[in-house]
Amino acid sequence: MADTGVGGGAKTPPPPGEKTSGGADGDSLSAGVIVYDRSKNGSGSSVGAVASSTSWTPPACWYAPKYTPAQLQAYLEPIWEADSTGYEWDAQQRDRYVNGHPYKDFNKDKADKGYWWDSYVDKSFPPGWDKCDEPIFWVDKGDAPPANIENAVTPKILAELAYNEIRVPTTQVSLAPAGTTKVNLATWAWLDKATFKPVSVTASVPLLGISATTTAVPVSLKIDPGTSDAVTYPASGACEINNGSIGEKYTQGDADKTPPCGVKYLRSSGNGSYQLKATVTWKISWTGSDGNGGDLPDGTFGNPQNVTVQEIQSVNR
Structure with missing residues (x-):
């Protein structure tokens, strides 16, 4: 998983390759919702990645759907039970995701209406990968993510991430x-x-x-x-x-x-x-x-x- 804590806690790198494929299957959301079609890419035994001719680099991290309600519960409850992040922190997170401030019972009553969004990190972990520290948040299907979320996935961000795959x-x-x-x-x-x-x-x-x-x-x-x-x-x-x-x-x-x-x-x-x-x-x-x-x-x-x-x-x- 991408977090050691939720709601602005420290981030840890996701497993290598987490962003290369993904989707939804019933009550589960695979670990990487971006799908790449490389069928028109360079091929063969002798190919390489391009380097930007400027100081620009693709995004180091971005936000996209990551969990269904059941998956978020399965991810967070073992952390709380292990008391690895401290009683006060765990209590704050239970209040946020379970007790209705602002979410109740992991939004299970909205399981078919949206997804929990969280950050993803480029698998090479370039500078800035740890800047995506917003708490996990809910977005209804068809709605835009909150306006204050920088690097919420868009076609432009997808284009910039595809740059890395050329x-x-x-x-x-x-x-x-x-x-x-x-x-x-x-x-x-x-x-x-x-x-x-x-x-x-x-x-x-x-x-x-x-x-x-x-x-x-x-x-x-x-x-x-x-x-x-x-x-x-x-x-x-x-x-x-x-x-x-x-x-x-x-x-x-x-x-x-x-x-x-x-x-x-x-x-x-x-x-x-x-x-x-x-x-x-x-x-x-x-x-x-x-x-x-x-x-x-x-x-x-x-x-x-x-x-x-x-x-x-x-x-x-």
């Missing part, structure tokens, strides 16, 4: 020459559109009938040669997407041309290699079931690959 393909750029190149020789770089396409994740709360889809679209490739002894094409190192591809594939006859996307090393890598890092920027946006939507911060994802650079050997006659 997975994009590893950026292994094609190079020509591949693997080993020469000093002062332009190396072409490109990503083919066949392996580079938009991905999306939909998050929903079926209990509330709300959802949001977060979509990531690749827009540019940033090349870091791994050394200051190099120049990039273009000079900024940022290669824009063009007709679904980034850069241009090298073909015979291009040797004397300047690549639209690439790098030229000015010094040998000696007995080792340079770590060329290719980072893709993904433009991320969302649409919600309430008709709202918009942009979220761009995401980035990249990885290094080895490039060996050799001196051009001259022949004396």
Whole structure:
């Protein structure tokens, strides 16, 4: 469970994965009401999560339905019986949830009319996860949660949580020459559109009938040669997407041309290699079931690959 105490008490992290699925089944509410559809996400053995290009992060905690009346009773009564939170605290909680100030007998007479809401915490426990310390509260079906509750789940919050679930393909750029190149020789770089396409994740709360889809679209490739002894094409190192591809594939006859996307090393890598890092920027946006939507911060994802650079050997006659 997510609480060691109720009504503003200290919070403890929920079990890993608690937010990945959920719903209602009769008198029970599963431990995680958010359902994710990842069928249009990046797939395969080589994918990764995007990192926000700004200081923004998805919500560390949020409020959503968590208990039916029977479940709240089953959760709280063992805590009270164990006297683990102290007599005075337990008495206050009994008064709140059992004695009618403001709830009576865990709202059992309204079991089919609503749910007890409580906080959920991102499974990575980022800074701020312990800020959701409102007491467990009741919301009737069809009603909005109290106005003073920050981070009550909405389509926008679902979109921000889906941001965390986006997975994009590893950026292994094609190079020509591949693997080993020469000093002062332009190396072409490109990503083919066949392996580079938009991905999306939909998050929903079926209990509330709300959802949001977060979509990531690749827009540019940033090349870091791994050394200051190099120049990039273009000079900024940022290669824009063009007709679904980034850069241009090298073909015979291009040797004397300047690549639209690439790098030229000015010094040998000696007995080792340079770590060329290719980072893709993904433009991320969302649409919600309430008709709202918009942009979220761009995401980035990249990885290094080895490039060996050799001196051009001259022949004396």
